[in-house]
Amino acid sequence: MSASDSRTTDRPVLSGLPESGQRRQLILTGVVGTVGRCRDHTRQALHDWGWLPTEDPDQEARAEDVLLVVSELVTNACQHTGGADQLVLHATDRTLRVEVYDGAATAPHLRLPHTPGRPGGHGLHTVALLASRWGHTPRTDHPGKAVWAEIDLPRT
Incomplete structure (x- = not known):
């Protein structure tokens, strides 16, 4: 491999997107197994957009991070607001935005002090760690509100 082959180019990671990006929406009202449905919806979007499957371990790990962010945001809505009613994914060639809508006006907040060894209270800390x-x-x-997370996408 030459030195030029290992350089980062300006090719988008999500190559299956239209130039303007794409928005995917999943309505969750009355849905059973909300977290699993949201993960499946997100995984399918990542497949459709060309992110998965991949042989690149870094890209695979980043996809797992996206799925974990979705899981944490939806789980928080289920535990603290009476449930999520909508998941929206908006992807461009630079950013993937995850939005989880619920009917509660209460703002989410990091549980402080954060005690890693104690059960519970880690969801938003995980989101803050994985999201840009x-x-x-x-x-x-x-x-209500939308709780969102944006993940900046690497260039390949």
């Missing part, structure tokens, strides 16, 4: 950014925004369509 995270936060929440109030809903404009009806009461």
Whole structure:
């Protein structure tokens, strides 16, 4: 392999996207097994967008990180807000944004002090560790909020 072959190019990781990006939405009202359904929906999107399957262990690990972020955000909505009612994935060639909508106006917060050996209270700490950014925004369509996380995508 020459030195030029090992350089990072400006080729997007999510090669299966239209130029403007793509948004995927999963309505969760009345859904049983919400976390698993959200993970399956996200995994399918990653397949459709060309991220999976992959022989690249770093890309595989990053895909697992995305699935873990989805799991943590949906689990938090189920445990603390009465349940998520929508999952939205928005991908461009630079960023993957995960949004989980619920009907509660209460803002999410990191549980402090964080005690790693104690059960519970790790979800948002995990999201903060794996995501490039995270936060929440109030809903404009009806009461509640969206808790979101953005993952910056590497270039290949």
